[in-house]
C-alpha cells in the first residue's frame with residue numbers, strides 16, 4: 001500500500017471510492033469519494049467531521065492522495081483536486097435487491 005490512490009468499491013454501499021494509505025510512514029487507511037469538491041462542499045464535509053485530501057495528478061508521476069493540513073488550506077487555493085472521506089450511506093443496493101427478490 002502507498003498513498004497512490006486505487007479505485008475500490010466500498011464494501012458497505014458498493015459506491016466507487018479512492019483507497020490509499022495517506023501520510024507515510026504511519027499511514028492512515030483512507031477511503032475517499034472520487035468526486036472533486038468545491039470550497040463550500042469541502043467546508044461542509046469538514047464540519048461533518050470528514051477529512052479532506054488533495055488529489056495530486058501529474059502527467060508523468062503516479063497520482064497521490066495527500067492530507068490537506070491547516071497550512072495547506074491556509075496557503076490558499078491549490079491546483080489540486082480536493083476530495084473528502086467517503087460519506088457512506090451504509091445501504092447496499094445489491095443486498096437489498098436480492099432481499100426483494102426473495103420476497104416475491
Ligand SMILES: [Zn+2]
Nearest residue numbers: 054078079080
Ligand atoms: Zn493541494
Ligand SMILES: [Zn+2]
Nearest residue numbers: 010012013088
Ligand atoms: Zn460506503
